[in-house]
Amino acid sequence: MRSLIRKYAGKLHRDRSIAQGRVGIAAQDDVMLSEGAPDLSRLAADVLSRLSCLGVVAASPSLPFAGFLLRRASAGACAIVPLDTETRTFLHDIPIVRREELAGDPARAVAALLSNRKGVIAEGVGIVASGPVTLEQAYIHYSSVFHAAFVKYLLDALQAGFVLPGEAEAFRAFRETFLRPPTAEGLSFRAGPLDDPEEVLSEIRAVGRYTVERGLVDSFFGNISCRVGETIFISQTAASLDELAGCIDPVPMDNRSTTGITASSELLAHRRIYEATGARAILHGHPKFAVAMSMLCEEKDCPVKDCWKDCPNVRMLGDIPVVAGEIGAGGLAVRVPPVIGGPGKAIVYGHGVFAIGRNGFEEAFRSMVDVENRCREEYFRRLDARARGEYSKGSSS
Amino acid sequence: MLVVDLSSGRMRREEIPPEFLRAYLGGRGLGVRLLRGRHTLSPFDPAMPVVFAVGPLCGTPAPTSARIEVVSRSPLTGTVYDCSAGGRFAWRLRAAGLFAILVEGRSPRPVVLAVTSAGEELLPAEGLWTKGVVDTVGVLSDRGSVAAIGPAGENGVLFSSIMMGEGNAVGRGGLGAVLGKKNLKAITVDGDRTVPVADRDRFDRARADVLRLFRASPVIFGELGISEYGTPALVDLMRQRRMAPTENFRRTVFEDSSAYSGPAIRAAYGAKKEGCFGCPIRCKKRASDGHPLPEYETVSHFGALNGISDLHAIIRSNDACNDLGMDTISAAATLSAWGEARGRFPSPEEVGPLLHDIAHRRGEGDRLAQGSRRVAEALGKPGLSMSVKSLELPAYDPRGAYGMALAYVTSNRGGCHLRAYPISHEILRKPVASDRFSFSGKARMIKIAEDTNAAVDSLVACKFAFFGASLEEYAELLSGVTGEPHTPQGLKEIGERIYLTERYYNARNGFTRADDDLPARFFTEAGSSGEGIVVPPIDRARFGEELTKYYRIRGLRDDGSFPDDGFLERQP
Incomplete structure (x- = not known):
């Protein structure tokens, strides 16, 4: 269990979602174990002792966005509600607990909220998340809250500007110091088309790891596949893209075997993309700026309310199509295949990016990097434009 | 009432x-x-x-x-x-x-x-x-x-x-x-009364959340999932994972299992979807002529466990059990234990008459009607009953999933997969994957899952729903129906009370740690290794260590007994 605690603490450091050294992780088997920053590991253990769970992660995020969202929320609000797909599907909402509510027995206040949700934003502490079945879940839930808060803050900042003291400065530091543009430089890809199954498995494992290492996912989520003849080799559901050894299912195109029942929930989308485009490789990740930009729509008086699943339109971000659709057996498997063939990439509203390779993974990976960088540029272009307008408004007030 | x-x-x-x-x-x-x-x-x-x-x-x-x-x-x-x-x-x-x-x-x-x-x-x-x-x-x-x-x-x-x-x-x-x-x-x-929902908006939101999670689950609504193929969708998976009990658990791979896989049943019988009332998953399957088709456990035990690959014979066995009113798992497993004891598993032609003999207590059927433990003991080969607390094990070999191994013995009703259902995370990767060949952390995982499922069985919801949703959404549904707040943690605490009450009843009926054990075969014989997967015997010492941890987590003594006699009096 201790080795798992260290494993996930290491992952949180490497993916830069926690402030240096500011994580505490607790796990319980027949005894309670905790490690990390003393205050946070104590909190994690105290929270866990009140829950019927395997593990708890308590950490200070590397970015102050979750805290800003908490402070920007109305006084009576008890949760924030990000509208990205991960939140809609898995988190539902993210409870917030304010400093005064944490006075006295913070673990009790946090545990009360975690008894009903996967992760909590606690003022002055950071994010606390639980893992009901495994410790890995606590890591995933922490990461999902971090991701959801990141995306929501980008959107809120764009729509409402900076409203709290220190926000603008913190955001500038994020933009100028923290952010690193994703890149494919320094990575090696096998030239396609790939036909040997062993080679395919090896390449999927490598590209999955690149996708995590280059920050194109939240925690390790996303999926990846390669078609060889009449077989799709695809990552399994809930598989770490950076740990895919033994987690790739061979699925026949004609469904004559159901071994692939453990394949990614996006198997149907992958299959239809292969059928529609003739691609050989598909990569799907959740890069944050692409997710945020896909949720900006300038349509006025639109009758569609649940845009994320019901919008019938194909919007364009430059030459990148954006479509709506639920994950799994929802709509994205219908809406992505018809639009992805030409541009080789598509964004799903509030969810993430699909990219294809006609031969191998290099094209897909570079496309995903390109989408994220262009979305990032477009985001900051809009933010700057807004700031210029707001600056004059702010100056006059 | x-x-x-x-x-x-x-x-x-x-x-x-x-x-x-x-x-x-x-x-x-x-x-x-x-x-x-x-x-x-x-x-x-x-x-x-x-x-x-x-x-x-x-x-x-x-x-x-x-x-x-x-x-x-x-x-x-x-x-x-x-x-x-x-x-x-x-x-x-x-x-x-x-x-x-x-x-x-x-x-x-x-x-x-x-x-x-x-x-x-x-x-x-x-x-x-x-x-x-x-x-x-x-x-x-x-x-x-x-x-x-x-x-x-x-x-x-x-x-x-x-x-x-x-x-x-x-x-x-x-x-x-x-x-x-x-x-x-x-x-x-029969009746015509309706059930009120106290907070309709809250209920509807929770219901939408549940359905969204179902759609996101490949096991439920994936194109290879149980909505499409029913639970026989697991046949190919268990074959690939090398944990399909074969010939009374002597082996864990049956080479001919594709004969009764989900796609094979669909092709042969034109399987159509059917569901329980109000269930969107509709995992039950019927043949084109309307008669019910078997579940995974049934096809695997009337198939691999008895060395039979004749799909039509397997379907007939299922039909016979349903009409005679017998559990397919125990019936097939008892025949298999008896088959190994006599040195020959029943042929497809023999199974049907044997099932009728069991139901009517005729000839050898009278002995077989007692279940595998009593049959094996009567034949002087008690080790051939693949059961825990006399309940025949279902179609997940414990050598291929160590959480399942532990859960079989801690189950209050005997060798059942559904009490903790670790197959969900050890094999189906829901809600997350766990290492199926490791005991690490399994004691607490099993304890939490047992409590969770005791609550699920009391709501009463289907276990399959939890391949997608969780108690988080079902607590919300309950809050919507009753108008009173419920949380997953609160439900698990109710589940814990139920679980311990059952164990207490069993203890009063003489069950002890000695009954919390697997058949010796699993500790001494390897499964069918191959294709890069090694299926060794279970390490008995490590198994015992994890069982002791489980007792401690449950607040029991190391011998599995209650620390005092007052448990029941403290419960409402």
């Missing part, structure tokens, strides 16, 4: 104490609570109750929640026993204005209990006695939903089932024989 005394024929409707529903929810929990005070009676003692109970979500549009729990003490295992079934019976019971039926006593002659929202009556059933389930249901079908026993239940087969008219089964544990001893051939229920 309707209380039926079959000895006197008296029936009364009475209120369930509200504190019971708060502390035990309904379904399994309520049944377990209602057994208190009579939990040490023999299963066949007329005073031993059989409780049919729904949960608080039944009758609402909460997905997968139209399920009935039947609770009593098992004549096969001697443990407290609950078993659930879908179909329409639970929904119609609630529509008849009832949350539960408690049946006690013994009728002097065969009867049918007929319940409607207008009242209830006992009908003479001499004309139905000896009839199969299909004919019985046919005769009673104009009375609503039917739960009936077949000849196996009448004749005291220790693994006889209670069959629902829609083809679902209260399959395991021999509760059909308990009804048979009471001379209760069937129960029919």
